[in-house]
Amino acid sequence: MLTVLSLALGMAVCLLILTFIWAQKSADRFHTQSDRVVRVLSSEEGGFLLAATPAPLASALALEVPGIEASVRLGQLRSQVLQDGAAIEVTGLYAEPSFFDVFSFEGTGGDPRAVLSEPYQVLLSASAAATIFGTADPIGQTITLEGQGDFVVGGLLAEPPGASHLRFDILASFATLAASDRRADLTDWDNSRSFATYLLLDRPETSARLSDALSAISNRTYAGQDRRLSFQIQPLHDIALGLLISNEISTFSTPLVLVALLAALGLVVMLTAGFNYVSLSTARSIRRAGEIGMRKTLGAGRGQIAAQFLTEAVLIALGALVVTYGLLLWLVPAFNGLAPVQLLGAQISAGHLFDPRLIGLFVAFSVVVGLVAGLYPAAVLARFSPMAALQSRHSTTGFSGKWLRHGLIGAQFALALFFVLTTVLLVAQSRQLLHADYGFETDDLLTLQLQGQDIEVLRNELARYPEIVGVAGTSRLPMSGSTSNVQVSREGMAEPIPTFEYAIEGDALGVLGLDLLAGDALRPGGASDTAQTVLLNESAVRVLGLGTPGDAVGELVEMNERPTEVAGVVKDYHYDILIQPIGPMALVRAPGQIQHALIRARPGASEMALSRVRSAWATLDPARPVEVARFETQLSENPLSQIVGASIRLIGIVAAFAVLISLLGLLGMAAYHVETRVKEVGVRKVLGATRREVVVVLSSTFARIVGVATAVAVPLAWLASERWLELFAIRIEPSPWLLAGCALVMSALALSVVASQALRAAATDPVRALRSD
Incomplete structure (x- = not known):
């Protein structure tokens, strides 16, 4: 049971991250021509990549690259609909009619291409139409977009069949811009921040020719100028999960660095769970020595013994997968609540967990986990000598036995303590951000957005x-x-x-x-x-x-x-x-x-x-x-505070899982340790040892393990904190007393788990212990 639970905890974190990656990679797959759609990016020398380009670029490309079947320019639209004395916040896009040639969004209630061909016409999403007009028919109605003008609702947009990096309530006609005071932007090669350009290629191979054309246009357009823009293309499938790019026109992409961080944290938790399986399995080999010896006496070879235990490991991992699903139903809402996830619009839907393809991937992952975790125990058990096993003389001492188990348990505890200390220091730094001296008076200060x-x-x-x-x-x-x-x-x-x-x-x-x-x-x-x-x-x-x-x-x-x-x-x-x-x-x-x-x-x-x-x-x-708030509220909601807060929750979850898995490992190892010393306990009690003395003897090994792990984890946490605290202009100084106090509490918790098993053994009747086989 301990093995199943510890594997389930580790797998839950890993499968949560796998689900997140799956959700992001699934974005924009519903577009029927998605493998041939690219986005053009721009950048100045030494500057950030921008998800936007000058507006004239699309026309220039259409003239120079014959392999472009369609192009569409999009502009950002953020405004409020002023309707019946209320202001309703909406986000949208200015789009050309070719939007529906490039993407597989669908309109209802009219010809969406015709709507986007005329100035001051819009398409509304079903949810936006319901919010603005209720049950009334919106077609033909006029809405006022603050700062943009009056628009006629020409049609509705159907709900997309899948997730997309383009998210909007309103599609307004791009022709509106040509009829407004922004018309100059449509011919300005220096305005690289207002419009996104998407291209539909005749075949993926056209991208090489397109890259050459982009270089030629850049060289020709900005020749002799101090400011020079260069261009590159990005496949549609790489947008939702890809590079960190500025000036996204609709929503943010999920940077690969975030995925790498999540994957590293998941790997740490999975490693601790794997350590548990290896240590508990090798310890349990003492109880199964007779079974292995009997099977070998009856003719079973090493390969058959190893196959048996690998099969058991896989079945245990598959059993853990069932428990993992229950944990995921709790973890997904917590993950979706993280500030960076909300900012990126990268939430996981509950439906992803029941996608048959993802379930198949989960099963495959569980099988791999079982095989990897069971490989070492299977190899150790397959080497048992039949005669020694039948005579219960098989020993797992030496590097392959006791020292390995002790090392794995120590590594688990050190990792858990490292994450606990990191979380505590993050909390302390977060409080420092809220209560630091910023050089101006923050008390009794309110902020109001004027709108x-x-x-x-x-x-x-x-x-x-x-x-x-x-x-x-x-x-x-x-x-x-x-x-x-x-x-x-x-x-x-x-x-x-x-x-x-x-x-x-x-x-x-x-x-x-x-x-x-x-x-x-x-x-x-x-x-x-x-x-x-x-x-x-x-x-x-x-x-x-x-x-x-x-x-x-x-x-x-x-x-x-x-x-x-x-x-x-x-x-x-x-x-x-x-x-x-x-x-x-x-x-x-x-x-x-x-x-x-x-x-x-x-x-x-x-x-x-x-x-x-x-x-x-x-x-x-x-x-x-x-939109009024205390200044302290703004401090807690600024990007840095949100990142620190999300880090606290994320690393805190990892720390909690690592601590729980570590304690489960200590509990299992203590139980097996006590079991192997039952007769010794009986002899000691017959010779007059007290319960306290028995507990001290049985716990001493684990006390040393915890002590060594603490001696390793605390300095590492100190050094790591010194590095990440350098990011802050106002920072805390890691207190040795704080670190020592956390380490002491963790050590006491770990030793209390061990002591619970030692107390159970100390309470055993010595006569019964001496009679045990």
């Missing part, structure tokens, strides 16, 4: 409430992971300095509690209330060589080649997620870029201030839901 609302109108509305003492605007929230760069230089510098840029409005410095070291703040009515001035932080002043903060005030710098005066210098503070030290930063006044409000509540009145903001928003914009 187009005028910041001055909002400020006047909130001024009525005594719980709110300050309101300012910003283009991006600090510590949110959202940044914008500007190139800053001064006379005599060879290269400009990449600098983070934030637009601010009102008394942003006062609301955030930032220290102005020199000069004037950028505020309405002030001397520096102009777009030609900037506030720099200390790091920018230092990198630009402007001297002291006082010396920097009044100096001229160039921001994106535009002369700008330094109005003031602010003390360094953490504005980006904590993966890098503080770098150069510029604060500018740009009212058109303000997207968020920073709201300072009176100390201790944050809850009431939240209520006041919600009430004010309901008055100002009842159609849109208010």
Whole structure:
């Protein structure tokens, strides 16, 4: 039973990862021509790969590559449908009519190609139509997309028969862009971030000719320019599970590095389960020595003995598979709840677990696990001497017996302890991220997404409430992971300095509690209330060589080649997620870029201030839901915190499985260890040994194993933590007392499991023990 349970635990983690990979590889397989569809990627020299290209590229390729049967350009559409006084958030795509030539999505209620041929027409998914119109017929109705215009619903989209990396509520006609103020983008070879280009090739071999054409177009288009784009193609089947690519038009692809990490963690858990099987099987050989000797006496050869035990191992693994399915039904929802999985849109559906092809793969995996796990025990048992086995004199001491079992048990415990320590340190670092000193006042600070609302109108509305003492605007929230760069230089510098840029409005410095070291703040009515001035932080002043903060005030710098005066210098503070030290930063006044409000509540009145903001928003914009939160909430939801939180849950699950498997191994080995020393226990008790002395004797071997494993795991965990903690600008220092305390608790837990078996043996009647065979 212990063997089945430990194998099931290890297999559950591995099969969960296998299911995840299967789900990702299954994406976009329902397109009938999927093996001939490619996506064009672009990149600047030394830059990231982008899942987007300039809009004119598709037309150029159609002229130069005869093997392209169809091409389609897609543009991202994120907006809100303003319907009956409500704002309904939707995601969608601008698409050309050829969308339905390349992909196997289907429309209902009309000709979808005709809908996408006319400006300001859309196709709605069935779910979006139900959300917007309820039970009413949406065909022919008009919807208003905020910032995009009014669109006529020309048809509906059928539910796709499978998963796709393209996910949307709305398909809007690409012709709309040509009729809007974005028409210039359609001929701009420098705009490489707005549109995705997909091609349907006549046959897969055309891709080589296509690559040559892409190189030629790049050379011709960007000849003599400083900025040069290069292009490459990516098969449709490689999108959902492939490279980490920026600027995805619809959803993120699952990077292979994440799959590799998951596979490594699954392998660790599977190894611990395999260690259990080998150690328990070799220990159990003592009880089966007589059976093996009898079979060999009756003529069975080594091969037959080995085949028998390999068959048993496979059957045990198949039995474990049944238990594994029960574990998977619990693990899949937990896995789908991980932040990176949700961000990537890479959830596993319950239906995948019952896909006959995947079930066949699970069975094959179980057979392989059984064969691999059973190979060593089968080889050991097949070598038993018939005479020694029948006389119960067979020994499994030496490297192939006791030392191997002890080594496997020690390795299990060391791995489990390593993951427990890593999880504990991750939790400590996560708390540090939430409670660190960021250089500005985070207490009683609220954030509000403006959604187009005028910041001055909002400020006047909130001024009525005594719980709110300050309101300012910003283009991006600090510590949110959202940044914008500007190139800053001064006379005599060879290269400009990449600098983070934030637009601010009102008394942003006062609301955030930032220290102005020199000069004037950028505020309405002030001397520096102009777009030609900037506030720099200390790091920018230092990198630009402007001297002291006082010396920097009044100096001229160039921001994106535009002369700008330094109005003031602010003390360094953490504005980006904590993966890098503080770098150069510029604060500018740009009212058109303000997207968020920073709201300072009176100390201790944050809850009431939240209520006041919600009430004010309901008055100002009842159609849109208010998006207001404490700053602490934003900190817990920024990309770094989500990654750390997901890592805690993921490694915590692995640690829990590793600990459970390790404890099961210790329990099984302790039980067999005690069984082999029953007579010894009887003799010791007859000679006057107490229960405590018997427990100490029987547990001493395992105490040494646990001690050695702890001595190995703790330094390794320390060294590993020193490496990954280097990723954080604000980091904890691993406490020796914390590591030692965790190791002590784990050791006590392990020894208590061993002691339970030793106590059972110590309570045995010595006379019965001495009579046992």
